[in-house]
Structures are given as C-alpha cells and as structure tokens.
Amino acid sequence: xxxxxxxxVGLLAAAVRAIAVRPPAAAAPALxxxxxxxxxxxxxxxxxxxxxxxxxxxxxxxxxxxxxxxQATDPRxxxxxxxxxxxxxxxxxxxxxxxxxxxxxxxxxFDIASWDPRGVGESTAVECFDSPEAELAFLDDxxxxxxxxxxxxxxDAWLGRxxxxxxxxxxxxxxxxxxxxTADTARDLDLLRRAVGDRRLTYxxxxxxxxxxxxxxxxxxxxxxxxxxxxxxxPKAYVSPEIEANGGR
Numbered sequence: 001x002x003x004x005x006x007x008x009v010g011l012l013a014a015a016v017r018a019i020a021v022r023p024p025a026a027a028a029p030a031l032x033x034x035x036x037x038x039x040x041x042x043x044x045x046x047x048x049x050x051x052x053x054x055x056x057x058x059x060x061x062x063x064x065x066x067x068x069x070x071q072a073t074d075p076r077x078x079x080x081x082x083x084x085x086x087x088x089x090x091x092x093x094x095x096x097x098x099x100x101x102x103x104x105x106x107x108x109x110f111d112i113a114s115w116d117p118r119g120v121g122e123s124t125a126v127e128c129f130d131s132p133e134a135e136l137a138f139l140d141d142x143x144x145x146x147x148x149x150x151x152x153x154x155x156d157a158w159l160g161r162x163x164x165x166x167x168x169x170x171x172x173x174x175x176x177x178x179x180x181x182t183a184d185t186a187r188d189l190d191l192l193r194r195a196v197g198d199r200r201l202t203y204x205x206x207x208x209x210x211x212x213x214x215x216x217x218x219x220x221x222x223x224x225x226x227x228x229x230x231x232x233x234x235p236k237a238y239v240s241p242e243i244e245a246n247g248g249r
Contacts, residue, residue, distance in 0.1 A: 031067060033046070036068065044070050049064070050063070051191050053175070055187050068097055079109045081198055084112070084203075087206045087207030094122055095121065110202065113192075138165065187219070201223055210231065
C-alpha cells in the first residue's frame, strides 16, 4: 500500500486554494529520533513532529507528522538534511523513502529525510469511511470503469463520484480537510527544516512535489539552499481559476 484514493482526494480538493502568507508558527521542537520499527525501514530513524492544524492559529490545535531519515554516511563532510517529496499528491514518504534509489554521493553528504504529508499515512490522516472495505466498495466503479475517463459523459461521472467522496470526507474529517493544502504542507516543510537545524532548505520534489517546492520557494524565498524539481507541474495552470471552474479539465 502506497497511498489511498481517499488521501489523494483530500489533498487535491485543497491544492488549488489561494496561497497567502500567514504569521510564522512558534519555534519548532526538536525531533526525537528512534530506530524505525518496520523491517522495511531497517537502517532508518523515525520521529513525530507536532505542527499547527491552522497556521492562522499557531497556538491552537496541533496535528502530527510522521518523519523518517537516514543519517549521512560521511558525517565529517555532512552538509545538512535533504528532504524528499515523492508527489501524488498523497505519497507517504515514510514508505517510499526506504525504497527509493538515492545516489550514494547524496547519502554521504546529507541526512536523507521525508515525511507523510498532513492528511496521509501515519501522519494525522483524513478519514472518509468506517473501514478500508467500505472505501473500496464505494470506489469500485471508479477503479474498474472510470480510472481513465474518456469523453464528457465519463468525465462528468468521474468528477461526480469524486464530489460524493469529498462530501463523505468532509462529514468525517472536515476540520482537518480544510487545512490539507499545498500552502499548509509547505509551512509544515519549513517547520521540518527548522526542526533538523538547517538554516535553509535542501529539497527534491517529484511530480506534484515540484509544485510543493515552488510553493515553498514563493512563501520562503530567503530560506532556500537548493531545490531539485523533477517532472515539473506548471504552477500557474495547476491553480488557474479556469481549471478549477471546469473540475480540473
């Protein structure tokens, strides 16, 4: 299991929200690293970071982010932490990072890190159904018959099914869903950067992760050390009112 359609729709529904600079949150706490328990994460360390649910209210309710890292193999020449986002949106970094082929030169000079974005995986997650079985039953016709909609009729049916799914998610996880956006995730990434002690961010984003990286750079232009944006999305097209008004078409 990499990530669920429930998690994806939660992120996609919020990804096109307007990005506005908000007051910074309180100082990020230090991460308490421990060896990861899952055998598939052997050699990695895991931790949890508490972040504000609402960055307009940094002293209010918090949610958790599941974080993973592998320490630099050449600590004497370590530069800092290199964060990965594997796209989706909805890719769970705690599962994907251990399976990723990271160049040895990068592993030598950086701690390699990722996280499950808010709403996903082992982080505080959006929940839309009572059970995985109920979710699969609801989505069965989309997965089997509408995975690649062709023509306006199939597209309308596909979008309508996702609209129903979003309403179910909103009923169960509305308070969280309203704060599962690209801008919120970029602010989470800034707290992660601060939590590992890096003055500026080093980051590699794939697919949707390129949009996240571009969003971070626009929110925090003076806090970027280096960005790799692999398989870029067009940020302007991704958030254009015309695309949003036409359901993404």
